[in-house]
Amino acid sequence: MESIWQAIKDSFSWLGSEWFTLGETALTYADVLRFLVILVVSYIVSRLVQKAIQRFSQYKNNISTSSAYALKRISHYIIMLVGFLMAVASIGIDLTKFAIFASALGIGIGFGLQNLISNFTSGIILLFDKTLKVGDFVELESGVTGEVKEISIRSTIITTNDNIDIVVPNSEFVSGRVTNWTMRDTYRRIKVPFGVAYGTDKELVRKAVLEAAQRVPHTLTDASHRPPQVWLVEFGDSALIFELVVWLRPEAVNRPGAVQAAFLWEIHTSLQEYDIEIPFPQRDLHIRSWDSEAAPPVARKVSKPANKKVAQKRPDNDAADEL
Numbered sequence: 001m002e003s004i005w006q007a008i009k010d011s012f013s014w015l016g017s018e019w020f021t022l023g024e025t026a027l028t029y030a031d032v033l034r035f036l037v038i039l040v041v042s043y044i045v046s047r048l049v050q051k052a053i054q055r056f057s058q059y060k061n062n063i064s065t066s067s068a069y070a071l072k073r074i075s076h077y078i079i080m081l082v083g084f085l086m087a088v089a090s091i092g093i094d095l096t097k098f099a100i101f102a103s104a105l106g107i108g109i110g111f112g113l114q115n116l117i118s119n120f121t122s123g124i125i126l127l128f129d130k131t132l133k134v135g136d137f138v139e140l141e142s143g144v145t146g147e148v149k150e151i152s153i154r155s156t157i158i159t160t161n162d163n164i165d166i167v168v169p170n171s172e173f174v175s176g177r178v179t180n181w182t183m184r185d186t187y188r189r190i191k192v193p194f195g196v197a198y199g200t201d202k203e204l205v206r207k208a209v210l211e212a213a214q215r216v217p218h219t220l221t222d223a224s225h226r227p228p229q230v231w232l233v234e235f236g237d238s239a240l241i242f243e244l245v246v247w248l249r250p251e252a253v254n255r256p257g258a259v260q261a262a263f264l265w266e267i268h269t270s271l272q273e274y275d276i277e278i279p280f281p282q283r284d285l286h287i288r289s290w291d292s293e294a295a296p297p298v299a300r301k302v303s304k305p306a307n308k309k310v311a312q313k314r315p316d317n318d319a320a321d322e323l
Helices: 001-009 028-059 066-091 095-112 114-128 170-175 202-215 256-273
Strands: 018-022 023-027 135-137 145-151 156-160 167-170 188-198 228-237 238-246
Touching: 001 188, 023 028, 028 066, 114 156, 114 167, 114 170, 135 156, 156 170, 167 170, 188 256, 202 228, 202 238, 202 256, 238 256
Parallel strands: none
Antiparallel strands: 018 023, 135 145, 145 156, 156 167, 188 238, 228 238
16 A cells, blocks of 8 residues: 555656746746646636625625626636735745735836726726616717626627627726716607608697507606607708607617617608608709700600508518517
């Protein structure tokens, strides 16, 4: 039995041999292996703590999803930092010398990696701040709109309605202007513009468009908010400009393009049903002189066919089914 144990010890004797020297400290294979094991154990502990926080937040309904996410990220950073310091101390490196090295490295980072440090600091601010959290629907100064999927150390991932992931540096959220559509409330009001011909009865327009709004499933019917309204907002060059003012359901706020298309589709259908004319720009041409001999033959006027009667069954509104 002793011979077997001695053979095992001899087979792992290479772990005690020196691999390389770091400053005045000679590192063996065992030291490097111990360093890696501590880092792996720290990562495993971090994952277990994050899962425990997730389960606790699901059990306690008073903890929001954004707070649980921020707590998980911060605990991950702290555990990995403590594990790294323990791994460094385990291989015999003096932490005081390491602090001097870290300070010198910090000066170099300050000059060469300013953007990285700025994004890291901004990421910490976003995790503690309540102005941006995972699940919010935001709009950046660049015009990018989408849902916040993940806030990491360096960047934030935004997923657009076309399922495109956009990686945005964290500093852009801190230094730039960000429109958060769902920061405090998920209800939102939109205005859908449209135009009708001069001389059209305003009450008829209102009736037709309100019927269209009721057919769109995105319309909020909660009594705590105002019902859909039709506003006359402008006397245009060739049309009366109206706006359909309507509150949306919470699940429709994140789909502005589809919502706008759904309302326009139903508005067009209602205007056709009530024979309300949708105008287009027209120009009058005045001819000051005319040479009858050089004039080209007069084009024969072709009358437009009369509009066919709208079928009883309305066409499907694809945009209304986007959600």
